[in-house]
């Protein structure tokens with residue numbers, strides 16, 4: 001009896017209590033922009049609701065490397081996903097991969113079917129398990145290019161029930177040149193249309209969303225399509241986009257690329273939520289609008305642990321043990337602890353040396369301790 005008991009205890013001690021899955025495991029939101037694959041990837045069926053559509057999206061994205069495929073439609077359409085654990089930002093390494101269906105054209109040196117989706121990341125700073133916290137974009141290769149449009153806002157208008165199609169007389173593949181109208185906040189291209197192509201005849205506006213307009217915003221990167229002898233070649237971006245390069249030649253995403261709304265680099269120890277949205281607003285004749293596809297994702301180091309010690313040289317050091325932070329400073333000073341979204345949560349008077357600070361009232365999440373001129377981010 002005793003032997004059995006000890007055996008049981010020993011087994012429990014060496015077994016990890018919880019093994020992180022490397023695959024996407026959660027879908028928090030899916031709001032595609034209108035597009036030729038919307039209501040097909042995933043398929044809308046009569047009676048579907050937002051909840052049942054999210055389940056279908058999860059079946060296509062979660063639990064395996066590439067279980068299926070969803071489309072995000074035109075510019076701004078998005079999905080928000082996560083793993084069953086935070087993704088750690090391992091220094092100097094790519095942290096996760098997201099898979100698309102891009103392929104390379106045999107007859108073009110560069111390009112193929114790149115339909116780039118931008119990636120944003122977020123941390124569950126308020127600890128409620130929901131992606132209602134600050135977002136940071138992972139700045140891909142086009143982020144700082146001169147023709148990239150930041151804070152690009154687009155509104156799509158649902159076609160009226162009595163909408164009459166306007167076929168293109170010079171292109172039999174275009175069933176409706178003025179199918180879904182959109183407007184933007186950029187005066188050089190204030191409005192346009194998602195065209196309907198004859199290969200996809202279903203409604204392009206998401207049928208489970210009861211709204212006359214859909215609005216999106218984000219970073220619009222330059223168009224990448226080139227028409228050569230009747231074929232569209234969609235050029236690859238260098239790095240940092242979903243559905244960009246063929247999956248086997250894309251190294252993935254590095255959390256170190258995170259920037260805030262002003263484009264400043266943000267140091268994140270880990271992330272909880274990932275948002276992917278279509279980053280181009282491009283119509284390509286008979287092949288329709290450019291729309292990002294997502295097929296799944298993996299954490300490249302699911303067993304990694306968040307570093308417990310964060311330092312700013314020797315001048316400011318934070319070490320967290322459960323509900324207590326040991327904050328080491330060189331000189332007596334005032335400091336403030338902020339939440340990851342910048343809300344002050346605790347004011348401190350620190351003495352030179354090690355200070356024990358109780359974090360009891362603070363929910364788990366990322367915090368920043370700031371003195372007059374130094375700042376260190378830490379995880380509770």
Ligand SMILES: [Ca+2]
Nearest residue numbers: 089090093255
């Ligand atoms: Ca990294």
Ligand SMILES: [Ca+2]
Nearest residue numbers: 124128130132
């Ligand atoms: Ca949250």
Ligand SMILES: [Ca+2]
Nearest residue numbers: 101115243293
């Ligand atoms: Ca694609």
